[in-house]
Amino acid sequence: MAKALEGVRILDMTHVQSGPTCTQLLAWFGADVLKVERPGVGDATRGQLRDLPDVDSLYFTMLNHNKRSITLNTKTESGRAIFERLIEECDVLVENFAPGALDRMGFSWERIQEINPRIIYASVKGFGPGPYEDCKVYENVAQCTGGSASTTGFDDGPPLVTGAQIGDSGTGLHLALGIVTALYHREHSGLGQRVTCAMQDGVLNLCRVKLRDQQRLAHGPLREYPQYPNGTFGSAVPRSGNASGGGQPGWVVRTKGWETDPNAYIYVITQAAAFPGLARAIGREDWLEDPEWNTPEARLPKLDRVFGEIERWTMTRDKFEIMAILNPLNVPCGPILSIEELALEPSLRATGTVVEVDHPARGKYLSVGNPIKLSESPSDVQRSPLLGEHTTEIMRDVLGYGDAEIEAARREGAIGSEDSEKAAA
Ligand SMILES: CC(C)(COP(=O)(O)OP(=O)(O)OC[C@H]1O[C@@H](n2cnc3c(N)ncnc32)[C@H](O)[C@@H]1OP(=O)(O)O)[C@@H](O)C(=O)NCCC(=O)NCCS
Secondary structure, three states, X not given: OOOOOOXXXXXXXXXXXXXHHHHHHHHHOOXXXXXXXXXXXXXXXXXXXXXXOOOOOHHHHOOOOOEEEEEOOOOOHHHHHHHHHHHHHOOEEEEOOOOOHHHXXXXXXXXXXXXXXXXXXXXXXXXXXXXXXXXXXXXXXXXXXXXXXXXXXXXXXXXXXXXXXXXXXXXXXXXXXXXXXXHHHHHHHOOOOEEEEEHHHHHXXXXXXXXXXXXXXXXXXXXXXXXOOOOOOOOOOOOOOOOOOOOOOEEEEXXXXXXXXXXXXXXXXXXXXXXXXXHHHOOOHHHHHOOOOOOHHHHHHHHHHHHHHHHHHHOOOOHHHHHHHHHHHOOOEEEOOOXXXXXXXXXXXXXXXXXXXXXXXXXXXXXXXXXXXXXXXXXXXXXXXXOOOOHHHHHXXXXXXXXXXXXXXXXXXXXXXXXXXXXXX
């Protein structure tokens, strides 16, 4: 079976996390992704948060699977000529440099289109046009400026960032969708186009329900928020703690062992239809006859007491046992799974969502595989490239340069020498 994006070639100028997330997804689906890196330096993440000396970090290896690496200095004259050849040969150019970096290299959108009118040019930036368009942005800046931090955490605490990389990986996902949409459009128009995604916009898109709540707030308190009925609401959507955010109340409650295990917790949703089963399971059948408790409206002003009673029961049982008891009763619930537990979970290994990858310098390591499954198009996970590993191969097979020209480019410093690349490792 052919991979879905076989035949699509990506000129990958991305670094750090947001851009590499996008091109890794496209590579998993079969695109030929040529990662361009500065000779002797490479993507900065190769050297960040290293767990082993002189070996590409897990930060890098886990974001750059299935790609080929070519080192190229686009700030030399012959480097620019090679870059032009790459633009000619590729379907998509993806970058997430600081604003204006590609223009400063001499490659404006107009120039890129002149070289290849069919190319799709995709970028991640921190902000769209406006007061902050020139700013450099990392994950947590996007979480703070995109609405996530102001609505995450508890009412009496500071704004919180989340561990889910919604600014970086989230925007990379948005960009990948923009690229395949533009590829589809090119099928009938024959033309490439510009695809841009701002991290602030991507985070705000993921916070869409909070903009919903902002508008509901004008018509009265948000009754599913923990501030109701005893706390106060200001003019902006407050932090909602562990409230569910949907129409069904939910909360995180402690389970057996919570005193020593930081993840001995479970999320329980008190969906109205399943409430009788839940009440019986926790030994509160009496609620079902009592008008003080037996309707969602009656329970709403005292959800803290409802979850307090649920917790008295959950604290006597292990989180997996609770899952096994409540699921057959149609009570939606989710044990708090640690990353350690997820790494060991056999079903995630079976589906390829967690994969073991072998790397020549670091040996075996775990990674998250492709979470998007296509029934007719396989996708596999291959190790990330070493710095400049495919420079000669790409120069020769993709761009058609001969040995003498490759040597000359190397002498001029347009592409990396093997030594400088090894030194950077
Ligand atoms: C992530 C970010 C903050 C990093 O900033 P940085 O480390 O200062 O890196 P920059 O993007 O400014 O690029 C550094 C320089 O390297 C140069 N460079 C990169 N690859 C090169 C190559 N192959 N050859 C020659 N020069 C190269 C760039 O042209 C730029 O030079 P310039 O400043 O003279 O224009 C910034 O790139 C950014 O804001 N990106 C957009 C938002 C984003 O994606 N953020 C999330 C990252 S996970």
